[in-house]
Amino acid sequence: MTEIEQENTQQSDFPTELPILIEDNIFLYPFMIVPIFVHDEANIKAIHYAMENGEKIFITTSKSGSEESRSMGSFYHAGVIGNIMRKVSLPDGRVKLLFQGLARGRILEFRGENPLVGIIDILPARNGDPHRIEAILSVLKDNLKTLANFNQSFPADLLRTIEENQDPHRIIDLISSTIKLKKDQAYKIFVEEEAEERLLLLVDYIIEEIEALKLQREIKHKVHNKMEQINKEYFLKEQLKQIQKELGVDVQRDEEIEEYRKKLESIKENVSKEAYKEIKKQIDRLSRMHPDSSDANVLHNYVEWMLEIPFGKASTKKLSIKEVGKQLNSDHFSLEKPKERIVEYFAVRELLNQRGKNQKDSKGTILCFYGPPGVGKTSLANSIATALKRPLVRIALGGLEDVNELRGHRRTYVGAMPGRIVQGLIDAKEMNPVMVLDEIDKVGRSYRGDPTSVLLEILDPEQNSEFRDYYANFNIDLSQIIFIATANDVGSIPAPLRDRMEFIEVSSYTPQEKFEIAKKYLIPQELKKHGLLASEVSIQPTALKEIIEKYTREAGVRNLRRRISQIMRKSAKILLDEGESTKITLTPKLLPTFLDKIVFEIDEADKKDTVGVVNGLAWTSVGGDVLKIEALKIKGKGGLQLTGSLGDVMKESAKIALSVVKGLIDEGILQTPKAPHSQKMIEKIQKQNEVALEEIYNFYDLHLHVPEGATPKDGPSAGIAMASVIASILADLPIRQNVAMTGEVTLRGKVLAIGGLKEKLIAAHKAGVKKVLIPKKNFERDLKDIPKEVCDALEIIPVTQISEVFKEVLVTPKQIHSKGKK
Template identity: 70%
Template sequence: MQISNYGSFPSIIPVIIEDEVFMYPFMIAPIFISDEANIKAANKALEQNDLVFVSCAKNSQEQKRSKDSFYDVGVIGSIMRKVALPDGRTKLLFQGITKGRIISIENDNPLQALVDVITYKDYDADKINAIMEVLREKVTNLANISQFFPPDLLKTIDDNDDPNRIIDLISSILRLKKDQSYKLFASNDTEERLLFLIDLVIEEIQTQKLQKEIKNKVHNKMEQINKEYFLKEQLKQIQKELGIDKQRDEEIDQYYQKLEKLRPFLDKDTHKEIKKQIDRLSKMHQDSADANIVQNYIEWVLEIPFGKFAKKKLSIKNVQKQLDRDHYSLQKPKERIVEYFAVRELLNQRDKANTEGKGTILCFFGPPGVGKTSLANSIARAINRPLVRIALGGLEDVNELRGHRRTYIGAMPGRIVQGLIEAKEMNPVMVLDEIDKVGRSMRGDPTSVLLEILDPEQNVAFRDYYTNFNLDLSQIIFIATANDISNIPAPLRDRMEFISVSSYTPQEKEEIAKKYLIPQELKKHALKESEISITPLALKMIIEKYTREAGVRNLRRSIASIMRKCAKTILESKEKIRKILITPKDLPLYLDKIVFEIDAALKENKVGVVNGLAWTSVGGDVLKIEAIKIKGKGILTLTGSLGDVMKESAHIAFSVIKVLIDSEILKISPKKSKKSKKDQEIQAYNLYDIHLHVPEGATPKDGPSAGIAMASVIASILCDVKTKSDVAMTGELTLTGSVLPIGGLKEKLIAAHKAGMKKVLIPEKNYQRDLGDIPEEVKKEVQIIPVKKIEDVLTQILI
């Protein structure tokens, strides 16, 4: 198609702006337009002679078309077909005819310009042919290394004699920037165009070579990585097929090495069992079900610290210092602990073969919060040994201590073996906490295992079900703790020596608070001694009114509560606070409410009220035993959630008082009656029903120590005689009127002291054997009177 067929040039024709690339005269290509200006220009061209001028935009992002927004050169061609697309665009099939240049813009709507045809200058054919040979050579080189050149392009270049046509062909293939394309497109000097194109081809050759080199390096690296990966995977599969695993072999070698290091410290059977399992693992396929179980077993047993012992020598001086540093009072427990280690130290000095000896198992028992577990902590610090705590509260499964057999899923060693692994030594201090709370169930009785563990004659060869070999536990210092030793089975009690850690007196609690609790809580709450002070009267009130306990646990909580509120006050205060002083008046602001620990002694004497003393899990307590008489037939009614023992004590007491009345040892006040005095005395206890009650009926009560108190209150109500309100008593009664000894005397006397009692009646045998355990401040302020018979009791209590 010739441009001459469309008339003479320059000529005014519509202009379409292509956003991306330059079009060339030899192209038949689709053009997609969507903006209104291009669509109007295309419509205008179709209305006239189908000619249109297609130029390239300098910036494809620019929406508004102006003279400077597109190049002044382009292609003059015709629109062969126009199709409207569903997405709103218009597709033009465009055929290029010749290059053109815009002389001037003639119209903006639609865009039309005065366009002239670009003609090339004359050139020297020989020179141009020589340059063309260079271009062909370079293009051939580029085609060999680039994938962008179509295979038939070289043949087209060779067959064509028009250098400008060849330049346009090559330019359309090269990925040129718009400025480079414009320079080639706009120039009409053939030689200049050829030389510029050769430079561009050379530049593209260098770029392609560099890209190819980089690709080759990356490809080679990837090939090497893939090759190594596949080879390694193949090697693994081959090793698996042959049963050979290098990593696994290394692990097994390490197991053998560890076993060899432990060999001097293992007996023959232990070494044989561990080696047997390692040999078994080495022959097993690592993916088998049993391999993981066997490997876990080996790792567990090789962690047991065979042959590792604490090196520090025992010294009773260190033990004594540490106990005195950590605990106030508790003289008897501390003395017994020092004696225990004195025996061990003497054994070390005189019996070199037996480095530790087989000592007694100590068991600290007493109310919560009195320092049983902390005594064990002090012992561990004093002798520089690791402390292992095993909580036995609620333990029902015997396998928790003995270990699970390896046939079970999730089997593991018992807590004793785990404690040794945790301690990393074979002679730690092991605390068996809450030994009185071990339970029984269908899974066994853990106390039967404790019998073996705590027996010095048996624990030299303790067998854990999981390890399946004997372990020597005789080097471990076992210390048990309990609240109530009556809950411990008799065979297990026989294995231990019990050390009572009893209640603290109010004076002892004050000293503990001053020396230990307050300094410790100040440190915990980031407070200084200069910032807060609790007065002695306030501290005494906290002990007496705000805590109900034998130990100091709630006292510590109360002090911590005060510290927290003080810390908050310091942070919220805008002004600097010099010192916060806590007085008795301030306590309601810092603590919730008063808890009356023990009812104080009544100020007036009454008929039918007697102060009994009881032992509880939180220390001693004063029980007001009350009785009334109602006309009836001599029936005894008991209330107050009494246990069987206390009910029997009440009936015994009633019978004893009846005997005393019948024998006229107890005399009933004469009443106005037609009957003789003798008839009244004989029938008195048959004329009235007696209702005996122990207050706080929701609290269960039981124990063999309320006999004399019940007898006293029955005697008081039948004889209409008042009892002394400042006298308390404890003791069991027999049918013959004898007073039997009781337990928990220290706690009971401390409770009487707290309640302000002046006298306490106790069994004579307790007076003879237990008075040395009573704190001096209690003995100074309370008159302790021994009683042997019920007559002695009635003489002291009745007015």
């Protein structure tokens, strides 16, 4: 034991039973007289126990510094044995002790839990070899002096006290209580019995503390120097500004460059390392250039453009397919299938959001709306942007030939600019807008490159996260953009580009759909646009139907809007001329005074059955049309002449139709009149051709013509109509004019499926046709897509063979005779 321990505590008294008090924050040492505040109930009970049994108590320290746990392993089993010199109960329930430490002790065993009582013994203290102790103490004192130099709060009298003391254990306890040690370090020194080991541990900890303080001083020194340098630069810059101001030099450019630097730093965390490095490099170059040089102007434009890109900015509106569906229904009448597919597309994105998955994992498709002009393709994209609360960017691709328009021009060119995609992001001010690529089927190709090759990268989810703009010279992430393409003719889009898109057809409107669209959307919108009230201008339903049927020729409603707009303009003029109290009601009789000449969209079907004229159905870029095909036989040798700007496929269809009809005549299925030539003429022809000429088709040349010869026509779907008109002219049988047809025919007389059925049936309905012949495959596959009003108005008959077509369309002699009797 130490000298003090021997004075204050008789070894013969120990081991003995003492109450145990657990302190949370501090380590106590034998020489200490300290006040202790206790509020823990278990500790207060231990104090009462001590006061009742000799006033001695054992104080140890908890390992975690928390009162919540008082298990046997939650505190150290070594501590200080001491006396309670004074105890005061405070008003707030706490107890204040004045504690005097006497000796180091340790717990041998526990005897009670409430209060905590244990058998306590004195912790031995062995000095060891005095020479070694003296040497280690010398090292310790040197390190303490070094520590005192670094630590300003080090007690000045501690070194003097140590010099005066000869007990190594007392010296160790004094130093341990003074310097900052962690609990486990303090306990390790406290519990050690050998003085030499305690000293060596203490020296190690002091050396660690000295190294830490050295590092702190070095860091403070560097920070201080840096602050001095910054202050120095600031004052020098301010002085330079004042000097430049006195000299009349413009400092605005320096301020502008500094503004660029600040803006770049503000977006640093949202910009890729490559982009940050490139923009910073160009700002640095700009700062070194003379402001009047040409390169400085190019760099100035570059920095301006790049800092306008909205890095890190994006719409945070939560995706909801209910809102998308509601907006689409609000803005568009009909178009059920396109609206359903759009909602499905966004349903996938919403599900991915809800389940916390990355949308890049879905490799989502790019939607492409295709159909005739004016049917609402771009309008659908507008509704999507409105529902998502995202900006809409429209990029017109019609006639685009230069690949650099999309990719961006390299900065070496005069007038170089970013590509349209990057400009679109700058205009949108967000990185996730809805971007409409309009007229993607009309992209051109020239010596400047092929823009479709850039579109392949832009629209590919695998690649567009690293789109390279030549002007920017770094990669830009386009994966957050919702791309929507529009097209009129899918066939004009290159195959690799088609492969990256999902096509949604937006087809023609029926007259009834146009009527509803005009009534619910177009008329209210045009009234508002022209500053008119519904009470001032009204259009009667009969007049509106006549506008649709006789003043417009289109699949969509764009021209219909123009006609309504024309009516509103004239109405506005009338109101100004005649006074605002005038009320205008547009009736069918007044239409000629408001609109120009009538344009018949489709000729009405003839009422009289005619030989050599058939109603074919055609698809055009502005919707369906009824195509009258005429045939004429002229004395000749079986030749075929075709007119009407027919394409190669349509010419082939005519030749196939002629061969099919010839085959039916040869088989006797189609009855024809006898040859009109005399026997002498027949013999002469037979001699010249050295073949038997018995059938009528060898005595006539056929001329097939499709009216409106200035309009190019092509496609195989007029096959059965051409076969019918050839059969009519050769068999001299009238064709029913209330029947229209469409279908491709093979050499064996089979009727094959065609496209554009909806537009064709709508055209037949408008022309007043009662019966329509279509291929059976189309009947089974596509009839569900046809509007109900069209299906109800037409008798649609499926056919598989050309003979079935002839039965429906050709009027036989018996039928003609029965009609005559009636």
